[in-house]
Amino acid sequence: MTSVCVYMGSRDGDSPQWGEMAEHVGRRIAERGWRLVYGGGNVGLMGRCANGALNAGGEVIGVIPDNLMQLEAGHRSVTELIQVPDMHTRKARMSALSDGFIALPGGIGTFEELFEIWTWSYLALHRKPLAVLNANDFYTPLIEFLEKTAHHGFMSRTTLDSLHVDDNIDTLLDAMFGAQ
Numbered sequence: 001m002t003s004v005c006v007y008m009g010s011r012d013g014d015s016p017q018w019g020e021m022a023e024h025v026g027r028r029i030a031e032r033g034w035r036l037v038y039g040g041g042n043v044g045l046m047g048r049c050a051n052g053a054l055n056a057g058g059e060v061i062g063v064i065p066d067n068l069m070q071l072e073a074g075h076r077s078v079t080e081l082i083q084v085p086d087m088h089t090r091k092a093r094m095s096a097l098s099d100g101f102i103a104l105p106g107g108i109g110t111f112e113e114l115f116e117i118w119t120w121s122y123l124a125l126h127r128k129p130l131a132v133l134n135a136n137d138f139y140t141p142l143i144e145f146l147e148k149t150a151h152h153g154f155m156s157r158t159t160l161d162s163l164h165v166d167d168n169i170d171t172l173l174d175a176m177f178g179a180q
Contacts, residue, residue, distance in 0.1 A: 001059075002177055003035040005098035007113040008045040009106030018045060018105055021135045023052030025104060028169050030058025037097045039090070040064030040082070042075035045104055050075050063093045091116060100129040100176045105138040122159055129176035131164035139165065 006029075012019055022045040029036050030053040039046050040062025053060045060078040065086050068074075074081055084090050091113060095101075103114040118130050132139045143165055150160045166172040 001033065001035055002100070003037050003061075003098045004029050004173070005037040005094050005101045005117075006049055006104060007101065007106065007110045007117075008038070008049060008104035009110055010039070010041050010044040010046050011107070012044050012048075013105060017136065019048040021133075022046075022048040022104060023055075025049055025102075025133065025169050026052025026054075026058070026060075027056040028173065029053055030056035032173065035059045035061060035097075037061045037063070037094055039068075039094075040074050040078070041068070042073045042077075045106065047075060049104070050078055054078065061097055063090050063097070065090050095120070095126065095128075098128065101131065102172065102176075103132045103139075105133075105135060118163060121162060129164060130162065131166070131172050131176055133169055133172055134165050134167045137167075 006025060008022060026036055026049040036050065036053040036058060038050060041047055041064065050060050054077060061080045062075050062078045063082045063084060064074045065084050069083055082093060084093055095117060101117050103110055120126055121130060134140060146160055149155045150157055164172060164175045166175065
């Protein structure tokens with residue numbers, strides 16, 4: 001079974017489209033027979049994505065640190081909810097449980113997780129695919145900034161190209177893992 005780690009916001013965002021997108025992502029992962037690994041929350045895009053996968057009969061593993069268990073109301077309906085002592089342990093556990101990583105829209109936590117796992121790849125700590133779902137051009141300004149970073153020589157083109165970017169979840173999953 002392929003396990004996909006999805007980083008995303010613990011908030012709903014400013015439009016119902018974000019929650020619908022997160023549910024769709026969870027559903028599409030489950031419909032492929034794959035496992036969803038995520039931050040364990042029952043709120044925001046996290047809860048919506050997990051519910052999308054669960055409603056499609058998928059397996060969902062949430063990993064949540066002790067201090068966020070109360071704040072984000074850990075999702076007690078997931079297949080397995082793993083409570084860990086801190087954020088560092090959370091990210092390491094999510095990485096160990098996953099075959100690849102996708103960032104959906106989110107805030108600083110989502111950005112931090114994406115950049116850390118991308119750095120781990122750059123440092124050859126893993127060889128798992130990474131991606132951003134550029135739904136409704138959410139990540140377009142960031143992708144443009146990253147292009148500029150590579151243009152000015154602060155990142156190689158190879159490193160930049162290691163990040164899959166697409167606005168369609170199925171195309172993105174196929175690019176990451178091959179059509180299955």
